[in-house]
Amino acid sequence: MISALRQDKKQYDKGVTGSVNWPRYSDMASLKSPSPVQCIEVISNINKNHKEITLEDSSTNSTVSLLSSTRLHTLNLRKLVIWWTPLTNDCIQYLCTLLTINKTIQELNIKHHSISDRGVNNxxxxxxxNSTLTSLDLYHNPLITSISGQALSxxxxxxxxxxxxDLKETSLSTESILLILQSLMDNKKITELTLDKRHKETCINTYPNYHLIQDRVDWWPR
Known part of the structure; x- marks a missing residue:
């Protein structure tokens, strides 16, 4: 708590004012540029009726303050949204632990310059x-490159x-996309794979089994 208070003071001195929103008649908690103390307060006040946490524009210390809490492991969370929040190795490790232990999270959105190849691999x-998560959204993360192709496949x-x-607006190469498309032949559960349209023509002309999976691929923009 002392280190969190020190970080709060630094943010205050810089004029950064975070906010925590508990929408009325809603089951979510929304944090924007939160301080570490605000994150700790959210952990203290959140309960099993809350199904969604949204974290936006968060500092590393604040993100760690939130994701490192073991209280999240036992909540009935359904959706976790992280955006405009660069995730460090520590943040990723805490997130991976959460995904391993919590058996209720169904949707994970990590968007807008929040994750890179190492994070994707982990x-x-x-x-x-994991047999719980049904939706993974990695939209608009240009630091996801061809290095992540093998891990995603x-x-x-x-x-x-x-x-x-969802893999749109990433820097995955066409070769990586082809590798991922091939995996759809074995994975029949995926019903919606969203990819950047710039790969479409090459994939259609190169991958001989594309016609067998085309109904499950969504090229963006449409």
Whole structure:
């Protein structure tokens, strides 16, 4: 708590004022540029009636303050949204632990410059034996490159619960996309795979089994 208070003072001195919103008649908690203390307060006040947490524009210390709490492991969370929040290795490790222990999270959105290849690789490993998550949204993360192609393909070959995977506005190469498309032949659970349209023509002309999976691929923008 002392370190959190020190971080709060630094943010205050810089003129950064975070906010926590508990929408009335809603089951979510929304944090925007929160201080570490605000994150600790959210952990103290959240209960099993809350199904969604949204974290926006958060500092590393604040993100760690939230994700490191073991209280999240026992909540009935259904959805976790993280955006405009660069996730460090520590943040990713706490998130992976949460995904491994919590058996209720169904949707994970990590969007807008929040994750890179190393984070994707760790999360894919954590999700290989996860049987709860049905939707993974990695939209608008340009630091996801071809390095993540193998991990994402391996995830689709081993995960049995994912239904939706969003990879639009990333820096995945066309070769990586082809590898991921091939995984759909073995993974029949995925019903919606969203990809950047710039890969479409090459994938259609290169992958001979594309016609067998085309109904499950969504090219963006439409």
């Amino acid at each position: 999360i894919c490993q954590a999700l290989e034996h 391996h995830l689709l070959l081993n995960n049995s619960s994912l239904v939706k995977l």
